[in-house]
Each structure stands twice: as C-alpha cells, then as structure tokens.
Amino acid sequence: MAEKDYYETLGVARDADDAAIKRAFRQMSKKYHPDINHEPGAEQKFKEINEAYQVLSDPQKRAAYDQYGSADGPQGFGGGQGFGGQGFGGQGFSSQGFGGFDDIFSQFFGGGGGGQAPNAPRQGADLQYRMDLTFTEAIFGKKTKISYDRDAVCHTCGGSGAKPGTSPVTCSKCHGSGYIQVQRNTPLGAMMSREVCDVCHGTGKEIKDKCVDCHGTGHQKERHTIDVTVPAGVEDGQQMRLREAGEAGQNGGPYGDLFIVFRVAESAKYKRDGSTIYLSLSISFAQAALGDAIKVDTVHGPVELKIPAGTQTDSKFRLRGKGAPRLQGAGTGDQIVTVTVKTPKSLNQKQKDALMAFAAASGEDVTPHEGSLFDKVRDAFKK
Ligand code: ZN
C-alpha cells in the first residue's frame, strides 16, 4: 500500500487542511458510492477513497503516512490490521436498502448497525426546530435568522480534545482499534470476547493533556445562529432539512442535520389546502340575478371577478394563479371563491315595493308577513 497516493485519491493538495479533506471525501464518496455509481471499478474506487480518508483524517496516521508512506509508520502498531478493513470499508452499507441519495451519509456514519468500529466517524445527532409562520409568510416564504443551542466542535482544540499545541496519542491499550479482547472464565471454559476499550472508550486515542474548554470531549455547547430561507408555499407540519446544522459528530464524523418544522397560523379570511386558497363571499340577490363585476381579495391583492347573471348560491369561481405557490413543481395554485346569495334581513318601504313589483311581474301572489324573522321567533316564545 506504500505506492498509493492518498492525496491523489481524494484529489486534494498535500497541505490540505482537515476541512478540505473532509469536503473532498464527502464529494468523492457520494460520487463513487456503489448505490449511486454502477460503473465497473466504482466500488473499488469507493474503498480506496475510504481508506485514504481514514488515514488523512487522522493526524497520527497522516503524519506517519507523510513520513513513511504508510499509516502504520516504520514498524507499524498492532500488526497487519488498521484502517482498511472494517467498519468503513467492506461491510454495512453496500448491501441493503438506502432510502436514497440523502440517506447515504446518515447510514454511512450514523446507522450501520453493530458492525461499526467504535472509533469510526459517526454523524452527530439531528435537531428539530419549530418555526411559527403567519398565513402569508407560508405562502410567500421569507428570509430569517434562527438561533438555537447545539453541541459543536470545540473551537479551542478543533475537536481533538487535546490542549492546543498537543495531539491525542494512539491509545496504548487498544492500539487505536477502540476494541480490546477480554478473557472471561465461564463454566464452559475461558471465553474471549471483544469489548469497547475502557481506556479510550472506543475512540482509539488517549488525550494526555486535555483541552481546558471542552475537558477532552472535543465538543462544546454553542448558541448557533443561521440564515434560513423559508421556501414559498410551505404548509403546516412540513419540515425542511438543513444539512450539518445539527450536533457535532463523533470521531471526526460530520454534523447531524437540523429539521425545521413549520407551524402555519390560520387566516380569518382564507382557508388553504395545498396550493389552493378558498374564500367565501356574500353577494346580493340583485347581483346574483343580474350579474355584476366585483372586487375580490386574494393574497396577491384584489382582483375583479365577473358574476354572471343567474348565479346560484354556493356557486364556485376559480381565480387562476391566485393561490399559493406549489412547492413541488412549478407555478401557483388557484383561489376558489364560493359565493353565497344573501337574503336581506330588513327591507325599507321602497325595497318592499320593488320586490312586490318583482313578484307581480313573475306572476307570483306574495302575502308578506309583517315583522322580521327575529320578531317572529320572539313572538313564538311569547305564546
Ligand atoms: Zn476542546
């Protein structure tokens, strides 16, 4: 393996910093991941990328590799094994069920199941943030800043947990593997089992001189503030994922994600279902019978609606493009206006005369009751 050029494998310069290496690794491994790239040789390339990253992301191994052309240093520690074999490399991710491109990294770093070495990089925890939006904000989206507390990589030690100027050293008990072999005496005889190293707790590293700010954990609580662009057209209960805005990972693994869950306030005027907005409107009997052009409110401003002559109550009119933007796909939904023909509750003499004339013209013989509906109800209770 001495011939392998890990820098070339990841496509980074020899003096690339940790962030550049991590970035290159994420890009390359997405590109060559066997679930995505089915070209011949992609899987081999993917393994090489992992191997390169295992070495270059570890200051100790990287230093040894730079000096000796091998991550094991001149004589090696812990024999033939080391970084290439397991946890990252052969198993766990290739066989089964990734939900899709997005899930690869959470599976890769986080999930993985029992086969993962305790010193393998693991993605940090996901966080959830609830964001309240007004009815209109959800329709038009907005740019905003949010702040929340999270576990971040310690700014003092860069996550190593070691006092600045010092580095963690390879754990003397497990030689960096994070595992130890433990012999237990049982009624069936001595049994060997593999357990997480009790000295380094699986990290494979020992910190002699701890960073005073994080006490060796490599993590620090921080108030994190980010800019958020709420997309136009979100709905109540929907969520948005912000990559790596969650908590810091373990063993150099990436940050978890932040899920913003939207709570959208209701409107007193409109109802909304997806991209469709509903509005109820009352019109008079005369407008319904004769037709009219009326101004109707929409979230985009008032528009003119033509009510045709002879409109019945509960008729629906569609105002194209006056609804909410569609989150998936292009365009904007419609507004549906439902009209209710209102019957006047009290009439003056002139109106009564006009309606009597209308009834006569229609060939009806109407005998009006005196008093309003309210009067009749009241009278009914008096009896
Ligand atoms: Zn620290």
Ligand code: ZN
């Ligand atoms: Zn150890």
